[in-house]
Amino acid sequence: MEKIHFIAIGGAAMHNLAIDLHNKGYQITGSDDEIYEPSRTLLAEKGLLPAEIGWFSEKINNDLTCVILGMHARVDNPELAKAQELGIKIYSYPEFIYSRSLHKQRVVIAGSHGKTTITSMILHVLKYHKRKFDYMVGARIEGFDTMASLSDAPVIVIEGDEYLSSPIDRQPKFLHYHPHVMLMSGIAWDHINVYPDFNDYVHQFELLADRLPKAGSFVYDETDALVDKIGEKEYESVKKFPYKAHPYKVKDGKTFLILPDKKELEIEVFGEHNLKNLNGAKLVLSQIGIEEDEFYQAIPSFKGAAKRLELVAENDETIIYKDFAHAPSKVEATTKAVKAQFPNRKLVACLELHTFSSLNKDFLGEYSNKLNAADVAIVYFSPKTLEHKKLPAITPEDIKSHFNNPNLLVFTDSDSLKAFLLAERWRGCNLLMMSSGTFDGLDFKELSQGILQ
CATH class of the missing domain: 3.90.190.20 (Mur ligase, C-terminal domain)
Structure with missing residues (x-):
């Protein structure tokens, strides 16, 4: 049995991965110096809430298969120091996800905005059609117990964050995932504490696009000037799929998709930005085996990700x-x-x-x-x-x-x-x-x- 220790287990992504691995039979331990709700209750329900708050180097020993290091920890963390001293394998969260998806088709959703909603739409449609898939998403979605899942599924859908990977890995998380299918939703300056220069922030997205493999797919919002500029570049043997908002109309406080046959389909989400998100999700799904009519069957029941409208x-x-x-x-x-x-x-x-x-x-x-x-x-x-x-x-x-x-x-x-x-x-x-x-x-x-x- 693999034994994995989480340094900063209370993080939104970290505690969800810890719970998923625990549910699949891994032996999980963890530490943190602050754990808020809902992480605290969810960890406690699984017996994973640390008995004491703080960092304890004695928790790190040679019995561990590996350590997963969260961004909340600091470079001088005593548990990190002990793991380094003992030569235990240390993963950042995205490195671990990648290490467990080497033989999967990897789909990554990136962008300064919209990525959680787009990822959630994709997961909803895949689940509706009972497809087998793994995932990592940044919010709770109706019908999903955790925000992360790793199994033997042939495909994984990952919300690709541009924030730093860990205290000892200053790369953006999304550069670790090496997608086969990648969507870029939009670029607007964020995280100025780690990207004080706007051009440096934009460059991270350029790097992500540059690393697409031959026969890869690049889905991008052509209405976003910065993304469109990246999308217009030449990439060797990469299929490109620009998108804009899906045709729609608003009537009496309800939003309707206008379908290719001119029929109207009522949906739960609304707003021009969400109609872009929806079209992007549809194009991504077309690359992983979901036909257009299957998409339109599933999307009316999508209610949105938690905390998004x-x-x-x-x-x-x-x-x-x-x-x-x-x-x-x-x-x-x-x-x-x-x-x-x-x-x-x-x-x-x-x-x-x-x-x-x-x-x-x-x-x-x-x-x-x-x-x-x-x-x-x-x-x-x-x-x-x-x-x-x-x-x-x-x-x-x-x-x-x-x-x-x-x-x-x-x-x-x-x-x-x-x-x-x-x-x-x-x-x-x-x-x-x-x-x-x-x-x-x-x-x-x-x-x-x-x-x-």
Whole structure:
């Protein structure tokens, strides 16, 4: 039996892989210095939650088959040092995934935005048609117990992240996967803490495309100027499939695909960006054995990935959504999507600045005009988060200036934000809450009840 130790087992991807391997009979141990929900409960249910929080070099011994090193750990981690001293094989998360998929057809979905949704669409269609596949995706999907699965399946579908692989491997994760079929959804500057130069960020995507093998397939969004430029390059014996939004129409708050035979097909997801995602997913699936009619059979039942335009609550007059959007391109696409789906309703859109990039003064200008589709635009940030990330202070005036929206409302206290939202008149008005954080613990259920009562 293989025995594998996870350094930083609490990470979103790490704990899912740990659980999947445990379910398949591997002996799994792990450590972390902080584990939040839902990782904590999910690990505990499988008996994988570390007995003590922290790092313990005595957990590392020669009985281990290998160690998987998460990005949350630091270079001087004592467990990492012990593994290096003993000569135990150390994998980053993407290196391990690749090592277990050498004989599979590898499909990688890359891009600054849309990759989770596109990957989720592909997995949904494959499962609908009872195909055998492995996967790694960055969000929970209805009908899937974990966000990662490794088996003897002939194909693996991987959400390819451009962030660093591990503390000792500064390559982007997606460069480890060596895809046979690759989709690139869009490029918009992100992760400025590791890519302070925009051109260096773009270069990582160029490297990914350059490494496609002969007879490989490159699916790409031709409406994105940077991606289209990469797609137009000559790649030896690579099949190219540019895409744009699938033809569609919106009627009475519902979205319908317009099919090749001009029939209409109602779907659950909406927004121009999601109609691009859908078309990209369809093209990828065509490369791995799913015909067009099979795609259209399956896609109406796709409800979206967790935290992507997720319905929180609704009544006849108001709908409340939450979304993981935090990068500028995602914020703009998501805000426009809700407004376009319900053009006759007022839209209140609230964005929490929570990531290192979004709270950095040098990056704030990337948000210029991104909330302008909203009728009431709100930005929330916590000064405590700035302190925690050791970033210089920013003021509400800084935010308003960089967002280029004179009517922007800025809140720095979650109680004040909650009071403002509860005081709004919500008849004929929708609410969109966007963040990769929690608005400092704002209770969405309680807020929704207050708004809809």
